[in-house]
Amino acid sequence: AQSVTQPDIHITVSEGASLELRCNYSYGATPYLFWYVQSPGQGLQLLLKYFSGDTLVQGIKGFEAEFKRSQSSFNLRKPSVHWSDAAEYFCAVGARNAGNMLTFGGGTRLMVKP
Amino acid sequence: DGGITQSPKYLFRKEGQNVTLSCEQNLNHDAMYWYRQDPGQGLRLIYYSQIVNDFQKGDIAEGYSVSREKKESFPLTVTSAQKNPTAFYLCASRPGQGWADTQYFGPGTRLTVL
Numbered sequence: 001a002q003s004v005t006q007p008d009i010h011i012t013v014s015e016g017a018s019l020e021l022r023c024n025y026s027y028g029a030t031p032y033l034f035w036y037v038q039s040p041g042q043g044l045q046l047l048l049k050y051f052s053g054d055t056l057v058q059g060i061k062g063f064e065a066e067f068k069r070s071q072s073s074f075n076l077r078k079p080s081v082h083w084s085d086a087a088e089y090f091c092a093v094g095a096r097n098a099g100n101m102l103t104f105g106g107g108t109r110l111m112v113k114p
Numbered sequence: 115d116g117g118i119t120q121s122p123k124y125l126f127r128k129e130g131q132n133v134t135l136s137c138e139q140n141l142n143h144d145a146m147y148w149y150r151q152d153p154g155q156g157l158r159l160i161y162y163s164q165i166v167n168d169f170q171k172g173d174i175a176e177g178y179s180v181s182r183e184k185k186e187s188f189p190l191t192v193t194s195a196q197k198n199p200t201a202f203y204l205c206a207s208r209p210g211q212g213w214a215d216t217q218y219f220g221p222g223t224r225l226t227v228l
Contacts, residue, residue, distance in 0.1 A: 004156075009154065034216075036219075041222070041224070042221055042222065043118075043120075043204055043219035043220050043221045043222050044157075044204065044206075044219040045219070046216055046218070049216060090156060090157070092157075101159055101162065101172070102157075102159070102217060104156035104157040104158075105156050106154055106155055106156045107154070107156050
C-alpha cells in the first residue's frame with residue numbers, strides 16, 4: 001500500500017527566507033506526486049504535480065518541487081517566502097490506476113514571521 | 115464560473131441524527147470523491163465514484179453512505195452509525211477516468227455533532 005510522510009508538523013520561517021517542506025513516500029512503482037495548499041477553513045489548491053519527465057517541477061506562486069527516486073522524496077521549495085504563504089501544505093501520492101486514489105501526508109503547517 | 119460547491123459551510127447536528135452533505139460540480143467531471151479531514155491526520159478517503167450510478171468504498175466508509183444519480187452531484191450522508199462524525203469534509207472531482215488526471219477540491223463542510 002502507498003503511504004506519505006511529512007516529518008515536520010509545524011515550520012516557522014521569517015518573511016523573505018527560503019523554505020523547504022519535506023515529503024517522503026512509499027509506493028511500489030513510479031509514483032504520481034502532488035503538493036496541495038490549504039488556507040484555514042478552505043479547500044485544497046493544487047500547487048504542482050509530478051508524473052514523469054523532468055524531476056524538477058515548477059508550480060504556482062513561485063513554488064517548485066524535486067522528485068528524488070533514490071531518496072523516495074518530493075520536497076517542496078520556495079526561495080523567498082511571503083506572509084501570504086502561511087497555510088497548511090499537503091503532499092500526496094496517486095495510484096497509477098483508473099481509480100486514481102490519493103494518499104495524503106499528515107500536512108505541514110507553515111507560519112511566517114514578519 | 116465553473117467549480118465545485120459544497121453546502122452548507124457549517125453544519126451542526128445532534129448525536130444520533132443522520133445528516134447529508136451536498137457536493138455539486140459544473141465542470142463536467144466524471145469522477146468524484148469524498149474525504150474526511152481531522153487535525154494532524156491529513157485527508158482520508160471515504161467514498162469515490164468514477165461514473166454515474168457507481169461508487170466504491172474508500173478507507174473509512176463505515177458509517178457513511180453516498181449516491182451518484184447525476185453526473186454533477188455526489189451527496190454524502192453521515193449516519194448515526196458513524197462513531198465520531200465531527201470533522202471537516204472535502205469533496206473533490208476529476209475530469210476523466212485516467213490515472214493522470216488531477217483532483218480538484220471544493221471549499222469543504224465543517225460538521226459538528228453536539
